[in-house]
Amino acid sequence: MAPPGGRAQEPPPERRALPGTSYDDARGRGAVPEHASQARRRQEDHGDRRLHRLLPPGHRARHPRGRHDPGHGQSDINRENYELGLPCIKKAGVAHKVDFREGPALPVLDLLQDEKNLGSFDFVFVDADNYLNYHERLMKLVRLGGLVGYDNTLWNGSVVLPDYTPMRSYIRHYRDFVLQFNRTVADDDRDEICQLPVGDGITLCRRVK
Numbered sequence: 001m002a003p004p005g006g007r008a009q010e011p012p013p014e015r016r017a018l019p020g021t022s023y024d025d026a027r028g029r030g031a032v033p034e035h036a037s038q039a040r041r042r043q044e045d046h047g048d049r050r051l052h053r054l055l056p057p058g059h060r061a062r063h064p065r066g067r068h069d070p071g072h073g074q075s076d077i078n079r080e081n082y083e084l085g086l087p088c089i090k091k092a093g094v095a096h097k098v099d100f101r102e103g104p105a106l107p108v109l110d111l112l113q114d115e116k117n118l119g120s121f122d123f124v125f126v127d128a129d130n131y132l133n134y135h136e137r138l139m140k141l142v143r144l145g146g147l148v149g150y151d152n153t154l155w156n157g158s159v160v161l162p163d164y165t166p167m168r169s170y171i172r173h174y175r176d177f178v179l180q181f182n183r184t185v186a187d188d189d190r191d192e193i194c195q196l197p198v199g200d201g202i203t204l205c206r207r208v209k
């Protein structure tokens with residue numbers, strides 16, 4: 001979208017360098033799902049609640065205007081992949097808030113399963129493997145009304161194709177896992193789900209119980 005009377009702003013070089021990223025905010029910020037969901041959530045769930053965090057209370061930074069500022073936890077088995085996006089994180093001035101844990105996500109989530117973290121996360125995005133294992137842990141870590149987003153849940157469209165359809169081997173290989181995951185979150189009465197048919201499909205699970 002172009003700003004009033006002007007041309008659409010060019011993405012900064014950091015964003016242009018990253019494949020698959022978008023830059024569509026006329027005021028010069030990238031589109032961050034939290035912005036939209038945060039505003040709606042304030043209205044729907046918590047009235048004036050301004051506290052927003054991905055990390056437990058001990059990790060919160062103070063917002064310059066005196067409000068609590070959200071922290072961000074991030075985990076990846078491969079540090080290089082995290083570092084790929086780091087220039088954007090730094091340029092946005094939020095690097096000090098990111099608590100990066102290198103290693104497989106499951107042990108990281110297990111470490112977080114203690115009293116002070118349960119129900120403390122607002123939003124989690126999952127884009128790795130073992131979704132079912134993550135889902136069990138994440139349903140305990142997100143707060144009521146919090147969201148978990150799972151990427152690739154359309155799995156190249158294969159989830160709606162008949163079994164006999166020819167498919168690339170890695171699509172075929174993981175298809176049953178994706179189907180099982182989709183069924184499980186659809187049947188799970190702890191969440192409400194919404195399928196976003198963008199890219200390879202994102203399933204949003206909102207914790208309601």
Ligand SMILES: C[S@@+](CC[C@H](N)C(=O)[O-])C[C@H]1O[C@@H](n2cnc3c(N)ncnc32)[C@H](O)[C@@H]1O
Pocket residue numbers: 075076077078081082103104105106127128129
């Ligand atoms: C498809 S990439 C997505 C990265 C990022 N979400 C993005 O869209 O740019 C998947 C990432 O998950 C990481 N990953 C794969 N299996 C993992 C695991 N078991 N634990 C933690 N990270 C894992 C990979 O190293 C890779 O960086």
